[in-house]
Each structure stands twice: as C-alpha cells, then as structure tokens.
Amino acid sequence: MSRIPFIHARFPKPDDNEQALAGxxxxxxxxxxxxxxxxxxxxxxxxxxxxxxxxxxxxxxPVLGDDLGMDWLSPAELSHKDRRRIDRRAACLSKAxxxxxxxxxxxxxxxxxxxxxxxxxxxxxxxxxxxADELAxxxxxxxxxxxxxxxxxxHAMRRSVREGWPGFRLPPLLLDGPPGIGKSVWAxxxxxxxxxxxxxxxxxxxxxxxxxxxxxxxxxxxxxxxxLQTIMQSRxxxxxxxxxxVEKAGSVHSSNGRSFDLTTSLLPLLESATAGNWSxxxxxxxxxxxxxGWVMTSNDYRQLPAPLLSRCPxxxxxxxxxxxxxxFGLQQGGKRGISEPSSEAMVETLRRASLHTSQISLRTVxxxxxxxxxxxxxxxxx
Numbered sequence: 001m002s003r004i005p006f007i008h009a010r011f012p013k014p015d016d017n018e019q020a021l022a023g024x025x026x027x028x029x030x031x032x033x034x035x036x037x038x039x040x041x042x043x044x045x046x047x048x049x050x051x052x053x054x055x056x057x058x059x060x061x062p063v064l065g066d067d068l069g070m071d072w073l074s075p076a077e078l079s080h081k082d083r084r085r086i087d088r089r090a091a092c093l094s095k096a097x098x099x100x101x102x103x104x105x106x107x108x109x110x111x112x113x114x115x116x117x118x119x120x121x122x123x124x125x126x127x128x129x130x131x132a133d134e135l136a137x138x139x140x141x142x143x144x145x146x147x148x149x150x151x152x153x154x155h156a157m158r159r160s161v162r163e164g165w166p167g168f169r170l171p172p173l174l175l176d177g178p179p180g181i182g183k184s185v186w187a188x189x190x191x192x193x194x195x196x197x198x199x200x201x202x203x204x205x206x207x208x209x210x211x212x213x214x215x216x217x218x219x220x221x222x223x224x225x226x227x228l229q230t231i232m233q234s235r236x237x238x239x240x241x242x243x244x245x246v247e248k249a250g251s252v253h254s255s256n257g258r259s260f261d262l263t264t265s266l267l268p269l270l271e272s273a274t275a276g277n278w279s280x281x282x283x284x285x286x287x288x289x290x291x292x293g294w295v296m297t298s299n300d301y302r303q304l305p306a307p308l309l310s311r312c313p314x315x316x317x318x319x320x321x322x323x324x325x326x327x328f329g330l331q332q333g334g335k336r337g338i339s340e341p342s343s344e345a346m347v348e349t350l351r352r353a354s355l356h357t358s359q360i361s362l363r364t365v366x367x368x369x370x371x372x373x374x375x376x377x378x379x380x381x382x
Contacts (some may be wrong), residue, residue, distance in 0.1 A: 006117050100284075120237075123167025132158045133158075169290075174315065197226070239293065263304065325362065350365070
C-alpha cells in the first residue's frame with residue numbers, strides 16, 4: 001500500500017511551545033553577544049597598532065539585539081527588560097504557529113485522537129492491469145448477475161493503474177434492484193478482494209446522516225462520523241462505504257427547525273473536487289475524503305433527489321437465477337469448509353423451494369450456509 005497525506009493540518013511539535021521558544025531566543029541572544037564581544041576583544045590591539053580598516057568594518061556591523069532595543073550586557077546577564085521582551089516575542093510567535101496548524105482550536109484529547117493521522121494514511125492499490133483483470137474475474141464468477149456493477153469496478157481498477165494513481169479510486173456507484181439480490185454482499189466482497197476495510201450504513205436509521213458525516217458539538221451524542229472513525233482506526237484512506245437502501249433515508253431536525261438529511265450530506269463527499277478538502281463538522285478540521293469508495297444501494301432509485309442521481313447514475317441490476325444461487329451456495333460452502341452432504345442438502349432444498357416460489361433471495365442462501373456451518377461445528381449427539 002502507498003501512503004498519502006490525509007489531514008489538512010500540521011501537528012505542533014512537543015518542543016515547539018512558548019517556553020521552549022523563549023529559551024531558544026535567550027540562548028541565541030547570548031551567543032550573539034558573546035561573539036560580538038570576542039570580535040571587539042580581537043579588534044582593539046589591531047586598531048591601536050595599525051588602524052586596520054577591517055577593524056572599522058567590524059565595528060560598523062549591526063549586532064542583533066541592538067535593533068531590538070536590548071540592553072548590552074554579558075551573555076549570562078540578560079536583564080529583566082530583555083527577558084520580558086523575549087517572552088512577549090515568544091508568545092506572539094507561539095500564537096501564530098498554533099493558528100497556522102489548523103488544530104489550535106482542538107482540546108488535548110481531540111489532538112491525541114487525530115495524532116494517528118500525523119503520517120498520513122495508506123491506500124489499497126491495484127498492482128497492474130493483469131491483477132485488475134483477475135480481481136474482476138473473481139468478482140464476476142461469484143456474482144454473475146451483478147455484471148453491470150463488476151464491469152464498472154473493472155474499468156475503475158484498470159484506470160487507477162493506467163493513470164499511475166497511488167491507490168484504487170472507485171467512482172460513486174448506485175446499485176438499484178430488488179431486495180435480497182446481494183448488492184451489499186457484493187460490495188463487501190469487493191473490499192475484501194482489494195484489501196481495504198468496508199462498512200455498512202443503514203439509511204433507514206433516523207440518524208444516518210450524523211452516522212456518516214458526524215455532528216457538530218452541541219448536539220446530543222456529538223461525535224465524528226463512522227466513515228472518519230473507520231479511517232482513523234484502520235489508517236486506510238480508501239475504504240468501501242456501503243449506504244444500504246439510500247432512498248429510505250430520513251431527516252433529523254434541530255430545535256430551531258433546521259433539517260439534516262443523508263443525501264444532502266453525501267453530495268460534497270461524492271464530488272472529488274470537494275471531497276478532497278472536506279470539513280468534519282465535529283473536529284472542524286479538513287480531510288482528504290476523495291479516495292473513499294461509495295457504494296449506495298436502492299430498491300427504487302426514482303425516490304432519490306436529482307442532485308444525487310446526477311453524481312451517480314443508477315445501475316439497474318437483475319435478481320439471480322436459481323442456478324446462479326446454487327453456484328453461489330456451492331462456492332461459499334467450499335470456502336467455509338461445509339461438507340458435501342450438507343451442500344447437497346442445501347441444493348435439494350433450494351430446488352424444492354423453487355417449485356413453490358420464484359422469489360428465493362441471496363439472503364436465504366446465506367442463512368442456509370450459516371445454519372449448516374453452525375450445525376457442523378456443534379457437538380454430535382447420539
């Protein structure tokens with residue numbers, strides 16, 4: 001994985017405080033005075049003997065300290081007036097440096113939380129176009145009915161390689177189709193193949209907006225968003241973030257009538273130009289969120305606002321066929337180490353169920369796999 005800067009701020013060095021600055025200024029002034037006194041001591045004999053012109057030039061040199069109005073004393077004897085002026089100057093310098101960091105407004109505990117981002121974050125990347133082909137083929141083999149989404153990912157992986165980007169950048173995707181066809185499962189598998197973390201946000205949660213981007217201080221349970229927390233915990237800057245059933249997202253209303261909805265909060269994060277300089281409402285610090293892979297799922301994209309659809313046109317996806325569900329179950333059963341009799345029983349159950357309903361979902365297959373895994377891992381009873 002390559003590494004990029006993530007937080008648009010500079011962390012103050014431990015020894016870059018007001019007291020340390022004042023100490024360095026005092027030491028610097030003392031050293032300047034000592035050197036000036038040494039030059040004067042060497043010049044006096046030459047002046048009396050030969051009236052050297054170089055002695056005159058040395059005498060004319062300005063000495064730092066005089067222009068600051070400092071009293072002329074020996075290095076070890078800085079006056080109270082000198083020290084006060086140095087302290088005032090150190091205070092001004094320290095204040096200016098803190099303001100330039102971009103984190104001067106944060107409390108100590110917040111700075112400690114963000115310190116993990118001091119050296120940037122890593123990016124999951126695709127080594128070459130051949131590797132991109134392999135990953136896309138693996139994804140398609142497991143989810144052939146989601147080929148439209150896999151094709152988009154394949155082109156994005158190859159482009160990341162061709163452009164020489166430091167990491168994989170996935171354009172925002174909106175996967176539209178009936179429930180239970182594996183849209184979220186596909187997105188999590190994508191993250192696993194690339195080697196980056198993935199997280200799921202349920203848009204039906206009334207506080208989904210705050211869950212994604214965070215909330216300003218002053219709200220109850222104010223905190224940074226889950227996306228930023230995931231990046232801080234993993235130190236990976238391009239996780240796969242899945243917004244499930246995005247068209248069902250509600251709004252949160254403040255006491256003064258302001259409305260906060262998920263789709264509006266997402267808009268600046270879906271544009272690379274604004275996502276790269278996104279301001280967190282909790283920390284009030286800017287971060288580079290432009291590498292995040294957003295995968296939104298919906299059952300009916302027509303309920304979504306036009307600004308969101310303009311940023312990520314929907315990909316219409318079909319449900320899997322019975323044979324595709326069976327193939328998926330057998331592949332997953334092999335990966336989980338499920339025995340052949342259990343796999344055969346699952347296939348037989350699916351075929352029998354298909355005689356009575358045509359709406360077998362991927363969730364049903366996954367639940368059957370989970371049950372078979374638990375039964376085989378449990379104790380054998382007589």
